[in-house]
Amino acid sequence: MKKILFICVMTLAIVSCKDNTTPKTISVDTQTKTVTKETSKEDLAANYNKAEFKIDGMTCAVGCAKRIESKLAAMEGVKSATVDFEQKLAKVEYNDAKVDFEALTNQVAKVPGEYKVSDMKNVEAFTK
8 A cells, every 4th residue: 555655646746747838938019109090181280299208107018108108199189199118208299279288197197007207398309
């Protein structure tokens, strides 16, 4: 009986200690893409400003940055929005009659997470 128990324990130890798992490689696209909406005739006559601002508190490009980017791009009066995770920089082209700095800041605040907007400014052209 002891021999059978010993053989069972050894078999269990040998089988459970095998490490046949191979590490999985996961590729994640971290390239920034500009989200652009179609423009109506009313939008063509609008005065568009370009704003850049820092967003602190982002921890990943796929979750945080893309979520903030999509929320900004979905706003009424926003023509395009891009969030660069590496630079922690948001670039938004918006209709100044419909959107202001406070609305952009509030939209970022609505995204789940602890994000802080700083250094918001209008620019003639976006930085590269």
